Amino acid sequence: MEATLTHAATTLLTCAFRVLTLLRIAPPVPTPLPDRLAAIPEGSLDIDNGIYDDDSFDWWSDSCGLHHLNPEIYRRLRAADVGKVQGEKRRRRSGGGGGGGEKEDDEKEDDEEERYEVIGLDPSQRSIDVARSHAAAATATTAASGPGPLRIRYEVGSVYSLPLATSSIDAIICSDVLEHLYNLPLALSEMARVLKPGGVVTFDTINRTPLSYYLSIWVLQDVLRAMQADAHDHRMYVTPCEMRTGLVAAGLEPGPQRDLVGIRPSLHWPHVTLWRLLTGRAGFMSAVLTRFQLTSSLDISYLYCARKPLRQDEGARGPGR
Ligand SMILES: C[S@@+](CC[C@H](N)C(=O)[O-])C[C@H]1O[C@@H](n2cnc3c(N)ncnc32)[C@H](O)[C@@H]1O
Numbered sequence: 001m002e003a004t005l006t007h008a009a010t011t012l013l014t015c016a017f018r019v020l021t022l023l024r025i026a027p028p029v030p031t032p033l034p035d036r037l038a039a040i041p042e043g044s045l046d047i048d049n050g051i052y053d054d055d056s057f058d059w060w061s062d063s064c065g066l067h068h069l070n071p072e073i074y075r076r077l078r079a080a081d082v083g084k085v086q087g088e089k090r091r092r093r094s095g096g097g098g099g100g101g102e103k104e105d106d107e108k109e110d111d112e113e114e115r116y117e118v119i120g121l122d123p124s125q126r127s128i129d130v131a132r133s134h135a136a137a138a139t140a141t142t143a144a145s146g147p148g149p150l151r152i153r154y155e156v157g158s159v160y161s162l163p164l165a166t167s168s169i170d171a172i173i174c175s176d177v178l179e180h181l182y183n184l185p186l187a188l189s190e191m192a193r194v195l196k197p198g199g200v201v202t203f204d205t206i207n208r209t210p211l212s213y214y215l216s217i218w219v220l221q222d223v224l225r226a227m228q229a230d231a232h233d234h235r236m237y238v239t240p241c242e243m244r245t246g247l248v249a250a251g252l253e254p255g256p257q258r259d260l261v262g263i264r265p266s267l268h269w270p271h272v273t274l275w276r277l278l279t280g281r282a283g284f285m286s287a288v289l290t291r292f293q294l295t296s297s298l299d300i301s302y303l304y305c306a307r308k309p310l311r312q313d314e315g316a317r318g319p320g321r
Helices: 002-022 049-053 065-093 102-113 125-142 184-194 210-223 240-249 270-278 284-288 312-317
Strands: 118-122 152-156 169-175 195-206 261-267 289-295 301-307
Touching: 002 210, 049 125, 065 261, 065 289, 118 125, 125 152, 169 184, 184 195, 184 240, 240 301, 270 284
Parallel strands: 118 152, 169 195
Antiparallel strands: 195 301, 261 289, 261 301
16 A cells, blocks of 8 residues: 555656656756766766865754654664674574574673674764764763763774775665765775675665656755755766666675665645744754655665675675575
8 A cells, every 4th residue: 555655656746847847847857877886087976075074064953854864764774684684693693593592582682782883984074073972962961871872983984995904894884875976886895895794784875766856956956955056966876776786796795675675755744844934943854854764665765785795606696685
């Protein structure tokens, strides 16, 4: 039922934008690059990755889309993918699955969860500084009642040259970054290098479809100016098919089809949005958005994962474990 309704809604919206294009109210969808998986000369497209170092870009505030997107993405990535693989790893450590029963394994997983060291990496010094201070504040406010200090090591660095040893990392969460990369193959091979055999990378990114162009670029960037004009370039968005090809080329094994899921924003009712805007109770994004949610449609953004094979010769098998 959800799939049918979502399909109908996305088809309707896409048709509406097509009509606007025919009427010359909306621009046509940009022509895709000849090959999204080839290295693109840095700075040659309409995206400015420097905005994350600009004081005017307040990614932590609820007026920014990321503020609404991240909790859902984190919940999903942690529960479905990273958690699953960590569970597998812990079961191996604790002497093989099954024998001790599911409950005992789960208890062992909880005990061992504390052992993971978390590293936060981004090339933007300002973003790293803000993240570091928020982690410190969160630790201070939850010190008495919460799970204890957030042990996160923050580093300024690029995914093209990760400051991490080969085969040293259990899991990578790459959240909303791939659509900003000029050299996707290099990024994927770096991630494959630092992962331990059996380790996973989970990511979310924006699909390159007509609907993602109209909603994320034309409406949000160009018409409403709710985002910086050069926050995204549609030609850098990546389709799930391109991601699968890129992952396999980097020696990673794409996850099963069931782990490829869509993510979309949910909107407040128009009168609630209007009320929140008029009363100045919220920034534009939080006046419009309630939260993001998982969906069967891959037309806007999607989440997916891949695994570094345990053995080198396992890598070329491709999707559908
Ligand atoms: C939309 S923001 C997402 C930020 C954060 N990951 C999140 O989910 O809230 C895109 C991020 O990609 C980062 N980025 C751009 N080029 C990068 C690179 N070569 N390596 C790693 N991150 C990069 C930017 O600095 C920016 O923080």
